[in-house]
Amino acid sequence: MTRTDDPVALNEWYAVASLDEPGAAPQTTRLLGEDIEIGPGGGVRSLATGEALRTCEKWGLLFASFGRPPRALFDIAEARETDRRFVPCGWITLRASGLRVVENFLDMAHFPFIHTGILGTEPHTEVPQYASEIRRDVDEVWATNCTFFQSQIAATETGGDFVHLTYRVPAPFVVMLYRVCPSAPDRLDAIALFLQPMEETLCRAIPLMWLVDTSSTHAELLRFEQVIFMQDRIVVENQRPLRLPLEPRHEIPTRADGSSVAYRRWLKEKGLRFGTTAGAEAAA
Amino acid sequence: MTRPVLWNYDLDDASYTVRLMASLAGVDVDLRAVDVYPGAEHHSPGYLARHPLGRVPLLEDGVVQLRQVPAMLTHLARTGPRGTGFLPADPVGTAAVEDWLAFAFRDWLALSAARSASIFGDGVDLDPLRAAAIAALRVAEDRLVAQSLLGSGFVAGSAASVADIALFPGFALSRDSNIDHDAFPALRNWARRIRALEGFVTMPGIPDYH
Structure with a gap:
């Protein structure tokens, strides 16, 4: 599978990991059709293109987005x-x-x-x-x-x-x-x-x-x-x-x-x- | 008399096997919830002191402390008011039960592995796990077809045994791994017979309706 071209989906924030879970090794997971890697420091990058995703942390979760979310996470x-x-x-x-x-x-x-x-x-x-x-x-x-x-x-x-x-x-x-x-x-x-x-x-x-x-x-x-x-x-x-x-x-x-x-x-x-x-x- | 205590995790298939056997045998057990996921409580020092292997379930019944599921099943069958029928008395029946019990805790574990990866895995390649699970299902399907030709409805005879109870969760939960029951008609009929037993209970992933 490849990354979706749906701009609405790409511009949302998604929880992709729990912050209390990361070990020393990078974790691999998938988002919107594309494999991504979550580094031990909380950085997220695409395994297909190498580009870094936008990230933020809230409620003990790591959130990532391929695009430009038009607003911050809700409260x-x-x-x-x-x-x-x-x-x-x-x-x-x-x-x-x-x-x-x-x-x-x-x-x-x-x-x-x-x-x-x-x-x-x-x-x-x-x-x-x-x-x-x-x-x-x-x-x-x-x-x-x-x-x-x-x-x-x-x-x-x-x-x-x-x-x-x-x-x-x-x-x-x-x-x-x-x-x-x-x-x-x-x-x-x-x-x-x-x-x-x-x-x-x-x-x-x-x-x-x-x-x-x-x-x-x-x-x-x-x-x-x-x-x-x-x-x-x-x-x-x-x-x-x-x-x-x-x-x-x-x-x-x-x-x-x-x-x-x-x-x-x-x-x-x-x-x-x-x-x-x-x-x-x-x-x- | 104090009741047996079962340390268990509700989503764990092995824990369910023991809850099911206890209910069928008419044994009331006190359940203690262990936070296996995400808390990994089964690896905590407190739990490891009870169970050095760090697994659920764990059955404590007075001085009896059991860490292996087959031993729990036979213990419950021996001690429960409705339990004795699950353990045949004759050598031929006993031999078949022991053979299929060993199958349940060896080859049949492929079903458990496929289910764990489907629920808790994160993009794991499920195909080899599902192939191994389907291979095990075919062996049991063939056995039940052969049994039906002899007029027996269960894997080791004409009555449900501890071996049938050990096998039931793997089949009933296989839809958790996207393995449909349509290809296994003999197993489906066998599962219906188990559902009809007095004291039958379900777990999440096994619908009450069917």
């Missing part, structure tokens, strides 16, 4: 609150478009079927009405006023209840979830999922969590997130096509898919092709 206010537990969950590879992974993260309707006994339980399958919008001032997609009946909403909880959730897509390959914290109802737990698009239909993902939780062990918090993510992995890998269709008539959404509809519309407006079915047509 996560909760990451600046010093009393939170910071839980980076580790990278997981998926054979799917990163955009499919984002869309699955936004979806609540699958909770009772895929995360049975954790994020949902039959017969509580209804997705109550919520609001989704493209926020023009910040150029992000948000879904607000989301509620869902969950049987175990966080590692601290054992009983079931309605959770209150807010979803945020601050960049095409990043998705966030804010959850009213069960043990401190005036605060929000923040969970972010960063995607590294390696190829059109191959990506790596790393969830980061900033939690208000004083009782769970680090291993318990990791376990909760990793189990959920691996349950999602098999679903996302089996969606067809592997790329995300942006044509409105390609798939038939329901009311519960409002956030996905907004996300796809936003990506289409941006003209993003990498990881979409439009990218496949361009390559053919």
Whole structure:
């Protein structure tokens, strides 16, 4: 594979490594179709052309871009609150478009079927009405006023209840979830999922969590997130096509898919092709 | 009576094999989550003091401390209220179980290697790993076809044994490595029979529906 020529994809920031991982030897990975090398000092260069990529560091991650990102990385206010537990969950590879992974993260309707006994339980399958919008001032997609009946909403909880959730897509390959914290109802737990698009239909993902939780062990918090993510992995890998269709008539959404509809519309407006079915047509 | 303690990692296939055997045998175990990834807790001094080889799972049952998965499976089968059926009493059945148990912890590990690289690898060449995994699947597929001609539904006889339980996770999780089940109809039917056993449990990557 070679580097995509999609300017929208090239001008984004992508998480490509955890800063606590680098060893003495350079790491090789792939971004947007091209092999890149991450040096021990955090420098990133293309293995095809030798050129250096722009980089920045935030939240314990190394970000890189082939192009000129028009803006700095977005902000996560909760990451600046010093009393939170910071839980980076580790990278997981998926054979799917990163955009499919984002869309699955936004979806609540699958909770009772895929995360049975954790994020949902039959017969509580209804997705109550919520609001989704493209926020023009910040150029992000948000879904607000989301509620869902969950049987175990966080590692601290054992009983079931309605959770209150807010979803945020601050960049095409990043998705966030804010959850009213069960043990401190005036605060929000923040969970972010960063995607590294390696190829059109191959990506790596790393969830980061900033939690208000004083009782769970680090291993318990990791376990909760990793189990959920691996349950999602098999679903996302089996969606067809592997790329995300942006044509409105390609798939038939329901009311519960409002956030996905907004996300796809936003990506289409941006003209993003990498990881979409439009990218496949361009390559053919 | 104190319950056995299983130090395990939820995404690890070997840990799941032991959770599955415990549940099928009717043994309640206390689970301790080990942060294998990304924390590498299995290489920490505290864990190494319990398990010098630095692996999960680890099973502690009173004075019994087990670090090898085959030993855990047979121990759970021997001690669980529903366990004895998983260990045949006759020499012929025992021989077949031991042969297939050895296969499960030798050749069948190719499936585990392919899965690890698919999930945690970063651009590793998966083709040779997947080829080795498919070769192992074919051996088991052929065995199950031969067994079915004898009227036996499992690898070592007409009842599920510890060898079947040792083999189940590798097949059930092979879709994690993009190896589809369509080419292995005998294994698919066998997996359905295992799913129907009392106490069957899944892990992430094995859907509850099928």
